[in-house]
Amino acid sequence: MICKICNKEGARIRQISRSYGEGDELMVVEHIPAVFCPNCGESYFTAATMEQIDLALSEKGRRTTSRRVPVVAFVE
Numbered sequence: 001m002i003c004k005i006c007n008k009e010g011a012r013i014r015q016i017s018r019s020y021g022e023g024d025e026l027m028v029v030e031h032i033p034a035v036f037c038p039n040c041g042e043s044y045f046t047a048a049t050m051e052q053i054d055l056a057l058s059e060k061g062r063r064t065t066s067r068r069v070p071v072v073a074f075v076e
């Protein structure tokens with residue numbers, strides 16, 4: 001597919017996980033299709049994907065499962 005940032009062919013979809021919020025409000029969204037471009041090194045979500053993320057977060061509860069995961073704090 002064509003990269004929206006550099007307009008070159010070669011961008012690919014890769015599924016990633018992203019976390020939203022912090023502390024008790026932390027939510028992880030899995031299997032998000034992100035566009036990765038090997039030409040310019042950028043990665044981004046399409047507008048449709050961003051809408052789906054918003055929807056997934058607002059439907060919290062219905063589509064949520066809980067799992068214990070290790071959380072690492074970044075220390076400078």
Ligand SMILES: [Zn+2]
Nearest residue numbers: 003006037040
């Ligand atoms: Zn690009």
